[in-house]
Amino acid sequence: MRFHSRKWVKPEDLNANGTLFGGRVLSWIDEEAVIYAIIQLENKRVVTKYMSEINFMSSAVEGDIVELGIEVVKFGKSSLTLNCEVRNKMTLETILTVDNIILVNLDENGKPAPHGKTKIEYVEERLADKEN
Template identity: 70%
Template structure:
């Protein structure tokens, strides 16, 4: 799994227990999944269709740095299924894992359309072929 994003836990990210609010972390993961999908499918019109069960394993506190990793599980006809892990960069503990995030590729009309992708592509490789 590649860890693409780091987030610094700030006071506004905390819950009443002075630990990272789970909703904030899920928001970061959803945003990362969307950005990853936009780059992979080369289409800014993508939406989150599904997130599997989420189980928190540990937490983080103010000042900790969170790393968010994304990997492709599979490519569908109009979708891409991702897996995500968030870990505390300071302690290396996994905070949570989301086994399935299904992102859907949309057309101009807002309906799912085929994306034609079947493997992970890196932007640097796309640039070489142009």
């Protein structure tokens, strides 16, 4: 799994118990997944369709650095399925996992559209292809 971004847990990210608010981390996951899908599918019109069971395994407190990892599960005709792990950057302890996040590629009218992708592509590879 590749960890793409990090977040610093600040006071506004905490719940009444003084630990990382679940809704905040889910927002971070959704944003990270959509950004990942936009880059992979080369289309800024991508929406989250489904997020499977979320397994909270530990927590984080103010001052912790957490990182979000994304991995492709499969490419569908108009969708991309990912899984996610959020972990503490310093201890590498898993905070939560999400097995399936399904994102859908949309056309200019907001309807699901085939994306034609079948494998992970890296920006460096796309740039190299354009140079050749």
